[in-house]
Amino acid sequence: MAAKPDIVTLDQIGAFDTLIDARSPAEFALDHLPGAINLPVLDDEERRIVGTLYKQTGAFEARRIGGAWVARNIARHIEAVMQDRPAGWRPLVYCWRGGQRSGAFALWLRQIGWAAAQLQGGYKGYRRWVVEQLDALPPTLDWRVIAGPTGSGKTRLLQALAARGAQVLDLEALARHRGSILGAWPDGQPQPSQKAFDTALVDALRRFDPARPVWVEAESRKIGAVQLPESLTRALQAAPRVLLQVPFAARLALVLQDYAWLGRDPPALAQRLLALRGLQSNETLARWQAWALAGQLPPLFAELMQLHYDPLYQRALARAAAAPVCTVTLPDLGAQALDRAATALLRDCAAAPAHP
The missing domain is CATH 3.40.250.10 (Rhodanese-like domain)
Structure with a gap:
């Protein structure tokens, strides 16, 4: 036996x-x-x-x-x-x-x-x-946080940094959510459970070299239904920040590209907007729902950015504990502009102190 x-x-x-x-x-x-x-x-x-x-x-x-x-x-x-x-x-x-x-x-x-x-x-x-790892690992890493208003290409810049060999943590990809009321993944893809998100996050954190910076997008404590560990939230709040400045027209074009799938189901989009009840006036919400039902995404997303997302970003920026270490101005969000920005960041900002 x-x-x-x-x-x-x-x-x-x-x-x-x-x-x-x-x-x-x-x-x-x-x-x-x-x-x-x-x-x-x-x-x-x-x-x-x-x-x-x-x-x-x-x-x-x-x-x-x-x-x-x-x-x-x-x-x-x-x-x-x-x-x-x-x-x-x-x-x-x-x-x-x-x-x-x-x-x-x-x-x-x-x-x-x-x-x-x-x-x-x-x-x-x-x-x-x-x-235990979720508590222990984040303080050991040298974070660089990329911040910018909605549509400023933060995720695309992370991808450009990764293509140049940088260490990148894409929290939205792990969470399968963009972190906003319209941030659900296309085609009904569900978010992972909190435990599955934690597992994927630890798996990613353990792969990073503590001697090299880790680039990450600024996020709130929750990304859709999943929550960041407190240790990571504190580490990102204290980390040096890169602020992206992008023309509004370029941002709107990116948002319309990324969220075009929402236009395939106008009633569902109008229903999602009800989450803003109490945050926007009834008149504004009614206008946005009418645009959603009519499939008029450009004016809808333009006002969502101007009246909802941009004010949220400005308030979050004012609360940020760390001062910006770099400001990057992008004329557009094409591949060449993003590659140039990634090159400049790795040259000028990667060696910044972790706690200025």
């Missing part, structure tokens, strides 16, 4: 070929370790039934029923996923606490002859580690 699986810690993950999440699909969808594949030993309904049995009739009945399902599901995964794995394959399995689900899976794999191991503490232990 194969020996019980080894119990390994998070810092040993790199020694394994495949990371297997044995939890249910719903648990996996909420969050999982980066790079893991989901091979559940109980699906969502089976897990619900076993949990109910455990509470109502006791552990033995739950394990009797659940054990058969676990065995059947593990066998199915072995047949469907693992038939081409060589004898030297090393899988690491985890579940919620590093208990029975991952233990059973790893034991079966070891019975076959693979050097399977079990992650100590499971996902719950990993989640504790993520929370």
Whole structure:
């Protein structure tokens, strides 16, 4: 009989070929370790039934029923996923606490002859580690914050910096949201859960070299439904800022390009604008909704920028703790202008002190 699986810690993950999440699909969808594949030993309904049995009739009945399902599901995964794995394959399995689900899976794999191991503490232990990292990592990095009003090309400038080899953190890409009332991702793409956002953020932060600046866009504490960790918020508030100055016409053209998809569903756009009730007069809101329903995006977005987004930006700028270290004036937001701006920033602003 194969020996019980080894119990390994998070810092040993790199020694394994495949990371297997044995939890249910719903648990996996909420969050999982980066790079893991989901091979559940109980699906969502089976897990619900076993949990109910455990509470109502006791552990033995739950394990009797659940054990058969676990065995059947593990066998199915072995047949469907693992038939081409060589004898030297090393899988690491985890579940919620590093208990029975991952233990059973790893034991079966070891019975076959693979050097399977079990992650100590499971996902719950990993989640504790993520929370610790979210607090510890941001103060160790040398941040540069790019600020500017709506449509000033902050994300595009980050992309230009990344193309020139700079370290860049795109928080809106991680959050799948632009951080405003109209900031949802196109085509109904949902935001990640808070836990999944935290996982992706830690994964990104750990890749940065603390000896080099990290460029990031100025953000509020929340990006859509997800929230930045307090440690990162404090670090960005104290970091040197780059202020972008862009002609209004160029900004409006960019906004119309980025948000053109909203015009495909005028009633939905008009409904979204109701979030501004109480922040704008009823007369202004009615005008904006009429433009939305008529598909008249240029006047709608122009007034949204002038009456809503630009005043918000000016107030946020006044509250910023750090003085600007650079001001960049862009005549337009074409690729050449952004590349020149990125070159100038890396030449003139990358070496600025982290805490002026």
